[in-house]
Amino acid sequence: MLAACNDRPAAGAAASAPAPASAALAASAPGTGHGAVAEDGSAGSHPGASPLAVARGRIEVQGGLLRLSPLQDGQVDALLVQEGQAVRRGQLLLRLSGTAAQAETGVAQAELQLAEARVSARSQHLPALRRTAARLAEASAAGAAEPQRADDAAQALRDAEAELAVARAEAGVARQRLAQVRGQQARLELRAPEDGTVVRVATQVGQRLLAAAGDHAPLTLLPRRPLLVRAEVNESYAGALRAGLRATVTTDGDATPLALPAARVVRISPVLGTARLQEDAQRGPLRVVECVLEFDHPPTDARPGQTVRVVFHR
Structure with missing residues (x-):
């Protein structure tokens, strides 16, 4: 019953x-x-x-639905999707204006090129300095050269190796700086975190967006x-x-x-x-x-x- x-x-x-x-x-x-x-x-x-x-x-x-917002504030430069559109994971949905970020990227690339040029120049001097230091050390041991000349050559080699190490460290810093700038530039792009369908577009080109948009996210995705x-x-x-x-x-x-x-x-x-x-x-x-x-x-x-x-x- x-x-x-x-x-x-x-x-x-x-x-x-x-x-x-x-x-x-x-x-x-x-x-x-x-x-x-x-x-x-x-x-x-x-x-x-x-x-x-x-x-x-x-x-x-x-x-639940995915409310998507960019990782930083900025003005919408390109809106690449519309409501009802199916998207794939990693697909670019929206891009913020990145004029300043592009300029910073150019500066970081130039700094890296300069640092790598220093490394190359210092690396080219080392073989000759090593040969000179070895030759004078042998001559000094045989009594054919003054010990001071051998000491000076050895010191010059050590200085050159130290300068090369500094140049390589500077190149590493420049490389990290470029990666950081490129990472910041990537934050201007909003990509689909997974396959799905765009169910709501609440922005337009030229509108300024906030990273912490909450319920007012510019894009809403229905995940698959x-x-x-x-x-x-x-x-x-x-x-x-x-x-x-x-x-x-x-x-x-x-x-x-x-x-x-x-x-x-x-x-x-x-x-x-x-x-x-x-x-x-x-x-x-x-x-x-x-x-x-x-x-x-x-x-x-x-x-x-x-x-x-x-x-x-x-």
Whole structure:
């Protein structure tokens, strides 16, 4: 026997007769077909399992929509995508004006070239200095040259090697400086973090953007990830939920209901919240527990944000 939660007594029974505790799992969403077990059991019937209850839910993409903002403030120089466009990971979406960054890059490249030229020049002197120092050292040991000349040649070699080491260090610093400037220039570019579809463009060429845009991000991306259902279950019956519970899902709206693939409960929230899918606001806020369901296979006719009706089964 399926127990209804619409406060109407069953035909032929006293209004005060209690329903068995094991008869149904009450759903969270109020209104027709919500917060009550399906009266005829036909909506969302599941082979081999009796319906427990219905709940309202919403289709979401795993992880949610991605709100994208540049890593630094700047003026939009190029907008390369439009709403509804599919993009690939790493694709350039937006570029900020980089006149100053380009100038800094040019200076850093020139500094690196100068440092590398110093390294090359000092490296060319070393072979001759090494030969001279070795020859004078041998001559001094044989008594054919003054020891002072050998000492001077050895000191000149040490000085040249020290200068070469300094030049190489300067070249390393210049190289790091160029990499840093190029990194700053890359911050002017906004690229897709993963495959998806651009669902909102909230900027235009010439507009100044802030890095910390928050909810006012210039671009919103729908990532290409699996869809799931987030359903709301009344707190009084949340204890009957369990991972693995089977359910059927149908669209819920003005259009004709459309059956979606079967789903199963994979996560149950440990905290209570206020119902967001409530139809009858006059009943006051409802305390609910959210549960997440995954489809057995990807639905082809579902969209993120779509309201659905979830029928749980034993």
